[in-house]
Amino acid sequence: MNESELIARYFAPLAGxxxxxxxxxxACLIPPPGCDLVLTADALVAGRHFFAEDPPDAIAAKTLGVNLSDLAAKGAEPLGYLLSLALPPDWTERFLDEFSRGLGEAAAAAGVALLGGDTVATSGPLTLSITALGAVPHGAMIRRSGAxxxxxxxVTGTIGDAALGLSLRRREIAGGALPAWAKTLDAAELIDRYLRPRPRLALTPALRACARAAMDVSDGLIGDVRALMRASGVAAQxxxxxxxxxxxxxxxxxxxxxxLESVVTGGDDYEIVCAVAPERAALFEQLADAAGVxxxxxxxxxxxxSVLGPDGAARRFARDRFSHV
Amino acid sequence: MNESELIARYFAPLAGxxxxxxxxxxACLIPPPGCDLVLTADALVAGRHFFAEDPPDAIAAKTLGVNLSDLAAKGAEPLGYLLSLALPPDWTERFLDEFSRGLGEAAAAAGVALLGGDTVATSGPLTLSITALGAVPHGAMIRRSGAxxxxxxxVTGTIGDAALGLSLRRREIAGGALPAWAKTLDAAELIDRYLRPRPRLALTPALRACARAAMDVSDGLIGDVRALMRASGVAAQxxxxxxxxxxxxxxxxxxxxxxLESVVTGGDDYEIVCAVAPERAALFEQLADAAGVxxxxxxxxxxxxSVLGPDGAARRFARDRFSHV
Known part of the structure; x- marks a missing residue:
């Protein structure tokens, strides 16, 4: 199969x-009139951002999801995405079957289609990069710096599931036993949160109406909240x-x-953290509730x-976030 | 250096x-009113699209240049780009110094700035992906399919220099002697054409005024012309x-x-091939001349x-283009 055949078979069906x-x-995209474009790119490498053993459809959903999560946090409606795919020597047609199916499902759930991209071979691990485009009314992108x-x-959803899920997934792949803390809980739910981000696109109207600053929680709650506050010249309590x-x-x-340390600094949550003026709090909660988030x-x-632990005592954490470099 | 420090030091100075x-x-980009967006992405992997030993500034210029070449062929004015960078374990600050300098120079020459991207680590080879955005007046993107x-x-410029340059660069890195055919010519010029694409952005006005179909010549002239003609439902003589x-x-x-086979099927030319109606040919030549292309x-x-060789006899080639998969 040459590059054109591969694109025609696996990716052309995903194009809008x-x-x-x-x-x-x-690609040729007519931008929505009166809107600013919101643009983000994220790269994922096997063995670092996901396991090569992960289900191909989950790898696809994660690669798209981490980008859509950025758009959601900025209050943007997604318009489309481009995919660069570097395939390792042992790629299989089955991998691409499942990867492209998962990508199509994740994109359909967000109402976006593939715009273009590139497929190349690599001697290294599977490497993926997606650039996602979204739109906001002119001037309405939610920055980090407005708090x-x-x-x-x-914060949306729940925090820490993916970090715990990563730890369980690592043991699962290594063939090890579950740790003691995981013996009486739903390990599959935690692992699923690691495998499949749930970008909070439904929150966009609430964020646009109420948030002064926002970002997605991708590298650990403590570090990401700190980054959000720092960009705004304030600090988090x-x-x-x-x-x-x-x-x-x-x-x-x-x-x-x-x-707890892993829960609040472990990353991969893909929730949204935002700052809301007190007088907007009631409206924000109403709109989020209406959106089902x-x-x-x-x-x-x-x-x-200041950071108070669950017991009300001040807490410090050894590291505040995950670094991908 | 963590990811934020790396971005602040090497890439933030390139952002517009x-x-x-x-x-x-x-990123937050205000699209030009009345324009369509033209979007393209290309990925490059060390050892496949360039040599890990290539000058870092040339690697950067190539990664951006191959994308700008696509925009040029579509008649688009470049607006900006996003870079995903997967760094191998042996990356150095010197590499990033030279890479970012080269990227900034190539971008400045095209009048574009960095919009965003991602920097990650990989256990594999240096892997780069750029998504470039351009704009055309609504409906004016030059497709492959209009011939x-x-x-x-x-075709613009000259064909085959990069393919010959690749062959010389490969020997240079292996420490081998120049082949007999290269002993009395300017090898450095050929190698430079391999290392540093020259995207033909200056041709945009001529293409918009006159071309019915166009694409850039990246994977070999014969195969690329064939692809252009096939998309248009015609064939090339x-x-x-x-x-x-x-x-x-x-x-x-x-x-x-x-x-000759290598010259016309070897790839990496980054010239533009286009189809022009005969009644527009004189104007096209004038506009190209005025643009210095x-x-x-x-x-x-x-x-x-039909393909006639330099001697006027019909020619066939064993393969028509380079495949990156």
């Missing part, structure tokens, strides 16, 4: 009108007793409280940073 | 206003006696006529394909 069937050299002291800090936890994460922490107030922006 | 200093999660029988086929050759390529072919008529679109 702007992708021109992936038979031209470029002010007194704003309330909200966080109350981890308020941290939204899934049932299995709650069970894990009950069994081993030391897992759980949001939890975990603290406030202030002049000085 | 839409890149927001690379401190946010996404009609009777159109004249033009090519006269290789008309092939535009540089002085060193001419010398190489004089010394070893068998190199050499264009040469090498054939015409017709119902049946």
């Amino acid at each position: 009108p702007a992708g021109l069937g992936l038979i031209d050299d470029a 002010r002291a007194g704003d309330l800090i909200y 966080l109350d981890l007793a308020r941290l939204p936890l899934s049932a299995p994460a709650r069970a894990a922490l009950a069994a081993d409280p030391a897992l 759980a949001v939890t107030r975990i603290g406030a922006a202030a002049a000085q940073e | 206003p839409a890149g927001l200093g690379l401190i946010d999660d996404a 009609r029988a009777g159109d004249l086929i033009y 090519l006269d290789l006696a008309r092939l535009p050759l540089s002085a060193p390529a001419r010398a190489a072919l004089a010394a070893d006529p068998a190199l 050499a264009v040469t008529r090498i054939g015409a679109a017709a119902a049946q394909e």
Whole structure:
């Protein structure tokens, strides 16, 4: 199969009108009038951002999902995406079958289509890069830098599932036994949160109406909140007793409280953290509820940073976020 | 150096206003009113698309140049680009110093700035992916599919230099002697054409005014012309006696006529091939001349394909283009 045949078989079916069937050299997209374009790119490498053993459809969903998560956090409606795919020597048609199916499903769920990209061979690990485009009304992109002291800090969904899921997935692949903390909980749910990000695109109207600053939580809650506040010239006062936890994460922490560090600094949550002025808080909660996205107030922006643990005592963490370099 | 420090040091200086200093999660670009967006992505892998030993500034210029070449062929004015960079374990600060300098110079020459991207580590070879954005007046993107029988086929610049340069560069890295055909010519010029594509952005006005179909010549002239004609439902009648050759390529072919196959199927030219209606040919040549871009008529679109060699006899080639998979 040459490059053109590969594209025609696996990727052309994922292209929308702007992708021109992936038979031209470029996509041609009519941007929505009066809108700014929001552009983001994320690269993922096997063995680093995912396991080569992960289901191909999950690898695809993650590669797209981490980009859509950035668009969601900026209040942008996704318009489309381009995929660069570097295939390792042992790629199989079955891999591409499942990868392209997963990509198509994740894209359809977000209402976007493939615009273009490139497929090459590599002697190294599977390497993926997606550039995603979104649109916001002119001037409406939600920056990191708009938070002010007194704003309330909200986070979507639940935090820490993916970090715990990563630890379980690592053992699963190595063929090891479950750790003691995982024996009485739903390990599959945690692993699924690691494998398949759930970009919070439904929150876009609430963010646009109410958030002064936002970003997605991809590299660990503590470090990402810190980055958001720093960009705004303020600091976070966080109350981890308020941290939204899934049932299995709650069970894990009950069994081993030391897992809290992993939960709040481990990354891969792909939730959204945002700053909302107090007078907008009620509206924000209403709009999020209407969108079906759980949001939890975990603290406030202030002049000085403080982090209180679940027991109400001040906490510090050895490292605050995950680095991909 | 963590990821944020690396971005701040090497890439933030390359960002334009839409890149927001690379401190946010996404770029925010105001698209030119009344224009369509033209989007393209190309990935390059060390050891496959370039040599790991190539000068870092040339690797950068090539990664951007191959994308700008696609925009040029579509008649688009470049707006910006995003870079995904997967660094191998042995990356050095010196590499990034030179890479970012080369990227900045190539971008400045094209009048574009960095919009965003991602930097990750890989256990494999250096892997780069750029997504480039351009703009055309609404409806004006030049497709592959517009050529009609009777159109004249033009190509920019000279063909085959990069393919010959690749062969010389491979020997240079292996420490081998120059081949006999290269002993009396300017090898450095050929190697430079391999290392540093020269995207023909200056041709945009001529293409928009006159071309019915166009693409860039990246994977070998014969195969790329064939792809252009096939997309248009026609075929190419090519006269290789008309092939535009540089002085060193001419010398190489004089010394070893068998190199013609490499010249016309070897790839990496990053010239533009286009189809121009006969009544527009004079205007096209004038506009190209005014833009300082050499264009040469090498054939015409017709119902049946034919390729005449430099001696006027029909020619066939074993393979027609380079495949990156």
